[in-house]
Amino acid sequence: MRIDILSLFPDMFKATMGESMVGHAQENGFIDINVTDFRQYTTDKHNHVDDAPFGGGAGMLLQAQPIFDAMDAVQKQAKEAHYEPGRVILMDPAGRRFDQAYAKELAQEEHLTFICGHYEGYDERIRHLVTDEASLGDYVLTGGELAAMVMIDATVRFVPGVLGNQASPMGDSFSNGLLEYPQYTRPADFRGMKVPEVLTSGNHQKIKEWRMRESLKRTLERRPDLLKTAPLNREQQIMLQDLKLDMEEKDDEDN
Structure with missing residues (x-):
């Protein structure tokens, strides 16, 4: 370019x-x-x-x-x-x-x-x-x-070869209409703050599900406006409804 x-x-x-x-x-x-x-x-x-x-x-x-x-x-x-x-x-x-x-x-x-x-x-x-x-x-x-x-x-960032791993920009916040999920690196326990166990489990399906849920959760909490246009699949829609119910129950408990 x-x-x-x-x-x-x-x-x-x-x-x-x-x-x-x-x-x-x-x-x-x-x-x-x-x-x-x-x-x-x-x-x-x-x-x-x-x-x-x-x-x-x-x-x-x-x-x-x-x-x-x-x-x-x-x-x-x-x-x-x-x-x-x-x-x-x-x-x-x-x-x-x-x-x-x-x-x-x-x-x-x-x-x-x-x-x-x-x-x-x-x-x-x-x-x-x-x-x-x-x-x-x-x-x-x-x-x-x-x-x-x-x-x-x-x-x-989207020009082929610039980032080395071309999958990197596709996982960035906003690339799929949602904010990016939380990420961690070593050590697994830093000053008492531990990495979620699922990320060290080796279960790639569970990790994928956790990341999807956390991405939706972060977007719902910080940028709910993005959810109006985000192209959510059926699985994500169900997760989102569960997250909304969880938030409503938490609000009721706090009140």
């Missing part, structure tokens, strides 16, 4: 994108990340990339010209490297909410381009370049760089 990023602050990506999983993925050739400072493409003699909005208003808007010209250059480089234009993602608080399903969707692409805004917003014509508008949530960041880093990190 090739990932291009358009940003006024390319140095922000050096540490984050050069370390840990993303850094190793680049070293091993699974992904290729390129950051372009679109200030280098401005035709303004003072090197400005923003201007006041027509009609007045607070703040400054990113101009279309530097980003259009930077995109032309980036797409040309990608084409020379035998990549199709791919999806172009504009980081915008008004965009589609990013989640695990969106990350998995983006991971199917061979080429992604992220446009990171700054200042008050964008010249509306910049949206003609994009295929996606994305947001992390209902809040505003100073710029799109942090949001792009989060999206890239979550997305490349």
Whole structure:
């Protein structure tokens, strides 16, 4: 996968994108990340990339010209490297909410381009370049760089080879619509806190059932909203009903 990023602050990506999983993925050739400072493409003699909005208003808007010209250059480089234009993602608080399903969707692409805004917003014509508008949530960041880093990190986990064990991201929270079950490692007894016996029993069927139940329990306790859309099978539905009854009985006892 090739990932291009358009940003006024390319140095922000050096540490984050050069370390840990993303850094190793680049070293091993699974992904290729390129950051372009679109200030280098401005035709303004003072090197400005923003201007006041027509009609007045607070703040400054990113101009279309530097980003259009930077995109032309980036797409040309990608084409020379035998990549199709791919999806172009504009980081915008008004965009589609990013989640695990969106990350998995983006991971199917061979080429992604992220446009990171700054200042008050964008010249509306910049949206003609994009295929996606994305947001992390209902809040505003100073710029799109942090949001792009989060999206890239979550997305490349699904790129084959990046995690070594391709089953790993499939067990992550939200991948199946539920929160992940609790996990433990050695020692089995740490300061009196013991690992559930079922996990050391060697009975794989019982372990599977325990994990399913704990995943449902954690989701019910912490994110019950997820259960409205989670694709539960018959066995999970029965487990969920049992868990709800257990919680109701516990509430009655407490009261």
